Amino acid sequence: MLDERFPVCAVANGSASPDATEFGAAVPKLAKGLGAQLLLSLHSGHANIRLYIPTLASAAMNSTDARPRMAVPWTLRDAAKAVALVVGVAALLAFVAALVLFVSRGAIPGSRFLFSAVLEGMLLVAVWRFGPWRYGQSWRALGLSTTLGSGALLALLVLLASLVFVLLYTAAVKVLGLASLTPPSIPDELMKTYPERIAAFVLIVVVAPVAEESFFRGFLLPVLADRWGFWVGASFVSVLFAMAHLAPGVLLPAFVSGMLLAWLYRRTGSLWNCCLAHAAQNALAFAVAISV
Numbered sequence: 001m002l003d004e005r006f007p008v009c010a011v012a013n014g015s016a017s018p019d020a021t022e023f024g025a026a027v028p029k030l031a032k033g034l035g036a037q038l039l040l041s042l043h044s045g046h047a048n049i050r051l052y053i054p055t056l057a058s059a060a061m062n063s064t065d066a067r068p069r070m071a072v073p074w075t076l077r078d079a080a081k082a083v084a085l086v087v088g089v090a091a092l093l094a095f096v097a098a099l100v101l102f103v104s105r106g107a108i109p110g111s112r113f114l115f116s117a118v119l120e121g122m123l124l125v126a127v128w129r130f131g132p133w134r135y136g137q138s139w140r141a142l143g144l145s146t147t148l149g150s151g152a153l154l155a156l157l158v159l160l161a162s163l164v165f166v167l168l169y170t171a172a173v174k175v176l177g178l179a180s181l182t183p184p185s186i187p188d189e190l191m192k193t194y195p196e197r198i199a200a201f202v203l204i205v206v207v208a209p210v211a212e213e214s215f216f217r218g219f220l221l222p223v224l225a226d227r228w229g230f231w232v233g234a235s236f237v238s239v240l241f242a243m244a245h246l247a248p249g250v251l252l253p254a255f256v257s258g259m260l261l262a263w264l265y266r267r268t269g270s271l272w273n274c275c276l277a278h279a280a281q282n283a284l285a286f287a288v289a290i291s292v
Contacts (some may be wrong), residue, residue: 072222073135079223082126089122123215142218143271151268155277158264162257183249186289209278216241217265234262
């Protein structure tokens with residue numbers, strides 16, 4: 001049954017009913033309440049309406065799936081440019097680091113921390129340049145608009161599932177004698193002094209989860225899921241997420257964690273839940289590194 005509080009416009013083959021003008025006045029108010037962008041034109045008795053809702057939480061549902069659609073304005077080309085930018089900066093940093101290492105005959109203190117911090121920053125720069133900022137959106141378009149809510153429980157379940165897999169994976173590679181595939185711990189050079197530990201904690205537990213979730217789940221995943229379907233898109237993004245950790249022992253655990261986080265984002269529509277689960281896992285890894 002229709003709600004009589006909102007005027008209805010019956011549109012067929014481009015023609016509008018006499019109530020079209022009243023409908024045109026009501027739709028912008030409704031769209032504004034949803035945080036949507038609206039393009040509306042009424043001319044010669046014809047109505048042309050285009051409504052775009054950028055956030056996951058308020059995205060339109062289809063009849064076969066009760067989960068929010070991952071609708072974003074940026075394109076696959078934007079995603080490719082962002083990935084190319086991050087990879088290019090990483091390659092440049094690696095070249096500079098190798099050059100400095102060759103000239104100085106040794107590693108410069110703090111170089112690894114600086115390398116990691118710059119890369120995390122570049123993830124956010126790439127997201128902003130080719131995502132929300134390019135299309136006049138805010139960070140809310142990445143799924144950062146909704147609060148944790150009941151999704152916090154699902155975030156906890158994702159965290160537990162990821163930790164269980166890491167433990168099983170670590171035990172398996174040890175039994176098989178595959179030492180090179182053992183997940184590495186946090187580098188000692190980041191944990192020597194208390195100032196270094198504080199800086200490492202901020203980078204690993206605070207900055208990295210937000211930057212990585214914004215780039216991989218908030219920015220890349222919606223585009224690839226829209227193009228190839230959720231599971232194919234999530235798999236591709238998770239492969240990139242695993243490769244970004246630059247360690248053979250993290251490839252499979254990071255891929256599984258990436259798939260779990262992608263599911264969490266799709267299920268809850270809030271990137272904050274992914275950031276929470278990601279930060280909690282990094283915090284546990286940081287605590288283990290300090291205790292040993």
